[in-house]
Amino acid sequence: MTKRTALYPGTFDPMTLGHLDILQRASHLCDKLVVGVAINQAKGPLFSLDDRVEMVEQVVDPFRDRIEVEVIPFEGLLIHFVEKCGASMIVRGLRAVTDFEYEFQMAGMNSRLNPDIETVFLMADPQYQMIASRLVKEVAKLGGDVSQFVTPEVKARLKDKYS
Numbered sequence: 422m423t424k425r426t427a428l429y430p431g432t433f434d435p436m437t438l439g440h441l442d443i444l445q446r447a448s449h450l451c452d453k454l455v456v457g458v459a460i461n462q463a464k465g466p467l468f469s470l471d472d473r474v475e476m477v478e479q480v481v482d483p484f485r486d487r488i489e490v491e492v493i494p495f496e497g498l499l500i501h502f503v504e505k506c507g508a509s510m511i512v513r514g515l516r517a518v519t520d521f522e523y524e525f526q527m528a529g530m531n532s533r534l535n536p537d538i539e540t541v542f543l544m545a546d547p548q549y550q551m552i553a554s555r556l557v558k559e560v561a562k563l564g565g566d567v568s569q570f571v572t573p574e575v576k577a578r579l580k581d582k583y584s
Contacts, residue, residue, distance in 0.1 A: 439549035460496035
């Protein structure tokens with residue numbers, strides 16, 4: 422039997438409870454889950470690539486009892502990374518209509534580049550729909566409490582960055 426491999430790509434700067442929710446739900450759709458941590462210096466990440474990979478590794482560890490999970494940094498064209506991983510699907514989380522418009526275009530482009538790769542959209546749980554990494558960073562930078570948006574480990578990392 423062929424393994425169903427899914428790829429969940431993102432910058433994860435930082436990893437939020439919204440990301441974790443999508444990861445958890447995606448883990449039920451596949452036999453192997455690859456979390457691709459994007460190397461995108463144009464976005465000016467707060468955390469280094471090593472820090473972002475480490476944060477993702479911390480949150481995916483409990484899933485390893487149930488499915489195979491790999492955390493891999495990547496750069497370049499997403500569809501090339503999907504093919505390299507042997508994934509048959511890209512998992513994307515949607516929070517709002519604005520997410521859908523962008524993701525719809527990306528899914529269409531990826532489908533044209535490789536029609537064998539399917540994009541699967543998972544709607545964000547309502548309690549996480551407002552969470553965006555950029556907003557979490559802004560709240561942390563201004564001294565607000567981010568504990569309802571991130572894990573305690575990520576909260577501590579944000580506090581260290583902004584203290």
